[in-house]
Amino acid sequence: MSTGNTPRDDAEFEAFLGRESPLSADYAGLEKAGPPASLDEKILAVAKVAARPAPKPVPKTEAKPVVAPIARKAVPTQPAPAAGAAAEGSAAIPTAAERRTRARPEPTAADDDDEALPARRPPWLLPAALAASVLVAVGVGLGVYLNAPSDSADATLDGSLFAKRARERSEESKAATAAVQDAEVIELEVAPLPPPPVFEPEGPQVQDLDGAIALIRKELVLANQVAAAQEDQALELQSLSSARTPGQQAAAPAPASEASPATASVVQPRERRLTKILELYDGGNPDLAGDSLEIFLRDFEDDPISKRIVALTPN
Amino acid sequence: MLPAMAAGNDDAELMTRYAAGDVAAFAALYARHKGPLYRYFFRQSGNPDTADELFQDVWLRIIKARDRYTPTARFTTYMYQIAHNCLVDHFRKAGRAFTNGSGEPTAAAIPEPVAEEIDPAFASARWSLVDWENDPADSAPGPEAASSGEQRAGRLRSALDTLPIEQREAFLLHEEAEMGLADIAEVTGSNPETVKSRLRYAVKKLRTALGDLAPAAARPTSRTPGGALS
Numbered sequence: 128m129s130t131g132n133t134p135r136d137d138a139e140f141e142a143f144l145g146r147e148s149p150l151s152a153d154y155a156g157l158e159k160a161g162p163p164a165s166l167d168e169k170i171l172a173v174a175k176v177a178a179r180p181a182p183k184p185v186p187k188t189e190a191k192p193v194v195a196p197i198a199r200k201a202v203p204t205q206p207a208p209a210a211g212a213a214a215e216g217s218a219a220i221p222t223a224a225e226r227r228t229r230a231r232p233e234p235t236a237a238d239d240d241d242e243a244l245p246a247r248r249p250p251w252l253l254p255a256a257l258a259a260s261v262l263v264a265v266g267v268g269l270g271v272y273l274n275a276p277s278d279s280a281d282a283t284l285d286g287s288l289f290a291k292r293a294r295e296r297s298e299e300s301k302a303a304t305a306a307v308q309d310a311e312v313i314e315l316e317v318a319p320l321p322p323p324p325v326f327e328p329e330g331p332q333v334q335d336l337d338g339a340i341a342l343i344r345k346e347l348v349l350a351n352q353v354a355a356a357q358e359d360q361a362l363e364l365q366s367l368s369s370a371r372t373p374g375q376q377a378a379a380p381a382p383a384s385e386a387s388p389a390t391a392s393v394v395q396p397r398e399r400r401l402t403k404i405l406e407l408y409d410g411g412n413p414d415l416a417g418d419s420l421e422i423f424l425r426d427f428e429d430d431p432i433s434k435r436i437v438a439l440t441p442n
Numbered sequence: 443m444l445p446a447m448a449a450g451n452d453d454a455e456l457m458t459r460y461a462a463g464d465v466a467a468f469a470a471l472y473a474r475h476k477g478p479l480y481r482y483f484f485r486q487s488g489n490p491d492t493a494d495e496l497f498q499d500v501w502l503r504i505i506k507a508r509d510r511y512t513p514t515a516r517f518t519t520y521m522y523q524i525a526h527n528c529l530v531d532h533f534r535k536a537g538r539a540f541t542n543g544s545g546e547p548t549a550a551a552i553p554e555p556v557a558e559e560i561d562p563a564f565a566s567a568r569w570s571l572v573d574w575e576n577d578p579a580d581s582a583p584g585p586e587a588a589s590s591g592e593q594r595a596g597r598l599r600s601a602l603d604t605l606p607i608e609q610r611e612a613f614l615l616h617e618e619a620e621m622g623l624a625d626i627a628e629v630t631g632s633n634p635e636t637v638k639s640r641l642r643y644a645v646k647k648l649r650t651a652l653g654d655l656a657p658a659a660a661r662p663t664s665r666t667p668g669g670a671l672s
Contacts, residue, residue, distance in 0.1 A: 136646055143616075143645050144623075150648055153598050154617050156591070160490075162480045162497055167472070170501045174468045177505045178460065 333424070335439040336417050340408050342439070343401050343420075346432050350398050397427060453517030461508040472501065475518070478618035479525060485602055485614055486529055496528045503528075515628075518619055522629045526611070533607065594652055601651030609644040612637050 132140075142148040273292075333339055400423050407416035424433045453474070459467035479500065484493040503524050504511075511520070602610060608630070615621045615629060623641070627634045 132642070132646075136642075139649060140642050140645050143641070146620075148645070150598075150645060150652070151617060153594050153652065157595055157598065159477060160481050160484050160493075161477045162494065166494055166498060167476065170472065170498060170505075171465075171469060173502060174460070174472070174505050175465045177508070178463045178465050178468070 333417055333420050333436065333439075336408075336413060336420070338439040339420055339436040340405065340416070342432060342435055343405055347398060347401055347405065397430065401432075454513035457504075457508070457511050457517055458513060461511055468505075471517070475521060479521065482522070482525060482611075482614050482618050483529065485618075486607065486610060487532070488603060492532065496525070496532055499528050500525045516625070518621070519625050519628055522615060522619055522621070526629050526631075529611070597651050597653070598648060601648045604651075605644055605647060609640045609647075612640040613644040613648075616641060 139148060139150075143150055400419070404416050404419045404423065407413075407419060420436070424436060427433050453471060456467040456471040460471065476497075480493060480497050483496045484490060487493055487496065500521065504521065602613070605613065611630065612626055615626045619625075621629070623634045623637050626632075626637045626641075630637065632640075
């Protein structure tokens, strides 16, 4: 391949750049291949779909015309063609504005009738619509209020009937409420008390409750007498100690068996529980007294009185 | 061919209108450029299926990028830049080198037409009307031989196939897209001098391939005695 450029080559190349070369004419004479029609349709369809979501700016002049009675016979002017609409091929596919214009025919003489103007409304239409709405609302409200079929189908819906039914409903409601409350009270009164808990002590059983109570009573009397004697002794010792001198009082130690009045007056748990048993028995609760006695027997099993009570046998 | 270079402004306006949702503008734009763009791909690939694929790819890219289009450059330049990139990707996938204009490719670097590697079956049949290299009419022209116009067309097609890709692209952009040196340089990412050199090589090779056959417009069409075109 020769790379040298002759003047002829330069001239031909300059002619080629100026599109005056026979080579350009030869190339222009080649067959004009083009895309198949199916490919054209496919690409145009894609372009159409892709352009669909994009909002198209609509000029205000192309907005829906205002139809006024004074301009009813006027011929609407065609919207001004968009800039560049005269481009090649653009006339084949009308724009949306053009389609809207074509879809709306021009008015003719027959359009002078009022019926031919869809935008005109009779002046009574709005009040009538409001009245109908109010009637429908009242009807629905009444239906909800009554909420039940009338006993007499031909009853007239006047004010007295409404008041009567309202009073009846109020009285029925009150009666029903009172009945419900009475029924609840009666139910509470009639309802049986729950059974008392069954107490089954595991300890020794009391065979003779009356005998046991008698023993307890004697024991408590004896205990009270002993306690009273101890209290008197304590008071006596206290009076003797107060007569001594302070030095002798400090030198002489208190006897070990001496008990203070407060200590002597303290009720022991044993005596307190026996006293409680007696109170229950004397109060008319022999069962509770018996149960408490059995618990006492179990807790003070080695006490002399417990042994004597257990040893009792019913008459 | 493009009717006029002044159509660039119209192209930008049509594209802007399409970006605003005017499908008719796109239809006009497509009708204006579909032929040259398709032939750009068809002459480069030699395969109608490949041309269809690349052609569709370019338009889909344009559609997809419609919102980002700004008319700062000619639409033709914008479109053929996309086409050039698609073609480079295609050749890269096919295992062919596409030099980026820095060096001057030689014919030895691309020894055979592109289509023969892509689709040998198509390459053997694509220019079945006239195969000037093996056409007996070329060596022994006679009444039964093809007309000189068809011979020139056949020789021109085959010579185009033998051109290096870059030279062929420069020639096609000049002839189909009616681009000047600066636009071709912008599309291909080369400098104008390189483009000029490529075009000079291409023109010289094509003229050499045509030989002494007179241009079709300058030579009368030879007819057989029966009156049929030979």
